[in-house]
Amino acid sequence: MDPKNIPYSHEFQVLEASCPNITTEYLRSLWSLVYQSHQQNQYSKPMPWIGMNIALASLLCVLAMVADLLHGLWNRKLWFPCKYFSLNAASLTVIAVAIKLPMDPNNLMPGDVHLAAKLGTMSFMCTIMANLLPSLATKDDKELVSNVIALALLVFSLVFNFCIQITTGILFFTPDAAFYPYKISFLDRVISLGGFVVPILMLLIIYACSSLAILKSKQILESKYQTANQTALKDPELKAGRLTVVKLKQYVSNYWIMAGTGSPQFMTACSITTSASGVICAASTGYFIFLIVFNFQFLLRRKDYNRSDYKYSVLVILMIQSIGVILGTIAPLARCFATFTTRKRLIEYG
Structure with missing residues (x-):
């Protein structure tokens, strides 16, 4: 490559002329570093667009979770069934794109914004897994097993790469460490593992347990439904065709309960x-949220998101996934009270 085509080549020539005591080998190594840095800058130009692709995938996940949330509220199904956001090949592909930031274990992303974005992606993955859990019941046996295995492979890859970044310390890297060295403590590593890795692994265990339970529970539910249906059909008044309004209301309520539960x-x-x-x-x-609020002043004061190859797209990813984490937590948390709210509705219907 012609040195004249590289920025600052004139300054390099001035340095070479003003330092006659520098050896040729040293000049070659220095020039090699300049050349590699220039090439790296050239190759990393598309990275902001890749970051926007990650942001778009995250936005699709957020919109799907919000759609399920609105669907549940509109139909008064406070257990929030998964209608738009379901575990399948398409959603797994979008999720794999959305969680790319922590999947890159050797790319330097210095600064508080980048650290918050990676931690936000881990929390975003927890939210996604919690929202997708009820959709397992809509799959047949073969599809259920294959989707859970695919999700497990994706989770293991995410956790493995994130743990590598914690172990090597690249997750906490900052350019200021060259002047203000900071030793990453064992407590920092444990907090990162306990706050983001452990919840994902616990959710994966829940997925495995739920899958095993669903495979057997479907057969039990079908058997109980058929038994209850046959019992209702044997009612003498129903066979004789003599139904009052009260009795008809009772039959409709019973069938509604059987269909719902x-x-x-x-x-x-x-x-x-x-x-x-x-x-x-x-x-x-x-x-x-605690980490974001606690470090909010640093995120605003240090505009260091331009230090990495992703540049401004990191901030967009952080904003979209943070919104997704907050909105996506509503449905999983509401399902904790689904049994009580649904039982109340059943009582209202008689």
Whole structure:
């Protein structure tokens, strides 16, 4: 490459002329560093657009979670069934794009904004997993197993790369460390693991337990539904065709109860494992909000998001995923009370 095509080549030539005591080998190594830095800057120019792609994928996840939230509120289904945001190949692909930031274990992303963005992605993944849990009940056996395995592989990859960044210290890297050295303590590593890695692994265990329960519970629900249906059809008044308004209302209420409580997704949403996932999601969200509020002044004061290759897109990712974490926690947390609210509605219907 022609040195004249590299920025600051004139300054380099002035340095070479003004320092005659510098050896040729040293000049070559110095020139090699300049050349590599220039090439790195050239190759990293598309990175902000890749960051915007991550932001777009995150936005799609947020919109899907909000759509399920509004659908549940509109239909007064406070257990919030998964209608728009379901675990399938398409959603897994979008999720894989949305969580790319912590998946890059060797890319230097210095500064508080970048650290907050990576931690926000981990919390965002917790929120996504908690929202998707009831959708497992809508799958057949083969699809359920394949989707859970695919999600497990994605989670293991995310956790593995995040743990590498914690171990190497690249997660906490800052250019100021060259002048103000800061030793990463064991407590910092433990807090990062306990606050973001452990909740994701706990949710993955809940997914495995729920999958095993769903495979058997569907058969039990179908058997109980058929038994209740046959019992209702054997009613003498129904066979004779003599139905009063009160009796008709009772039959409609009974069938409504059977249809509502016999739904596999309703059963999963009202289960203990789903309630546990809601608590885990809320705890992860609370911890992330605490970190953002505690470091908010540093995020505003240090405009260091331009130090990495992603540049301004990191700030966009952080904003979208933070909104998604907050809004996405509503449905999982509400499912913790789904059993009580649904039971109240059943009593109202008689």
